[in-house]
Amino acid sequence: xxxxxxxxxxxxxxxxxxxxxxxxxxxxxxxxxxxxxxxxxxxxxxxxxxxxxxxxxxxxxxxxxxxxxxxxxxxxxxxxxxxxxxxxxxxxxxxxxxxxxxxxxxxxxxxxxxxxxxxxxxxxxxxxxxxxxxxxxxxxxxxxxxxxxxxxxxxxxxxxxxxxxxxxxxxxx
Numbered sequence: 001x002x003x004x005x006x007x008x009x010x011x012x013x014x015x016x017x018x019x020x021x022x023x024x025x026x027x028x029x030x031x032x033x034x035x036x037x038x039x040x041x042x043x044x045x046x047x048x049x050x051x052x053x054x055x056x057x058x059x060x061x062x063x064x065x066x067x068x069x070x071x072x073x074x075x076x077x078x079x080x081x082x083x084x085x086x087x088x089x090x091x092x093x094x095x096x097x098x099x100x101x102x103x104x105x106x107x108x109x110x111x112x113x114x115x116x117x118x119x120x121x122x123x124x125x126x127x128x129x130x131x132x133x134x135x136x137x138x139x140x141x142x143x144x145x146x147x148x149x150x151x152x153x154x155x156x157x158x159x160x161x162x163x164x165x166x167x168x169x170x171x172x173x
Contacts, residue, residue, distance in 0.1 A: 019051065022066045025156070026073045032151045033077040033144075035136050043080060047073045070156075071166045074148045078167070081144035145169065 026047060030040030047069055051059070062068045139147050145167045152158040152166060164171040 019048075019065055019069070022069050025066070026069060029070060029073055029151060029156065030077055032139065032155060033074070033147050034080060035140065039080060043073055043076045046076050067162070070152075070158075074152060074166050078144045078148055081147065 023044060026044045027037075027040050030043040031037055034040055034043070050072055051065075051069060059065070139150070142150065148167050149163050149169075152163045153160060158166075160171045164173065
């Protein structure tokens, strides 16, 4: 998992590689908040559109482009979740989140450390799919702001003060 790009103190323009290098984290954020890879990619595209629509002077004034991109993507996800709620109200039947497409792509390969793995690889796959689905169902039960706060803090390790600023609430909330 990548971290937001480091702040710049020399006043130089953001490097294109640094901006594009945030794509994986932004897709991770969008997918975990929205439960849909297609919607996550749309959020990332909209985030980059907003970045490149800014004048060069504004881009240069941003100390940490990665943090700015994450903040904007989180807010776009909140907007999408607000409109998604209306779409799901018309949906007939229980909503089931889209399963995680490729585990290696999202976790950077390797397994989760610590616990004992089941002896049969098929059991491991079943367990992984169950945990992924349960995680998405829990996220679906949260409000959009709670979902953004949970993902940014517990998954991406953002401090509560930064999360509060992104969702527009106090750190205590």
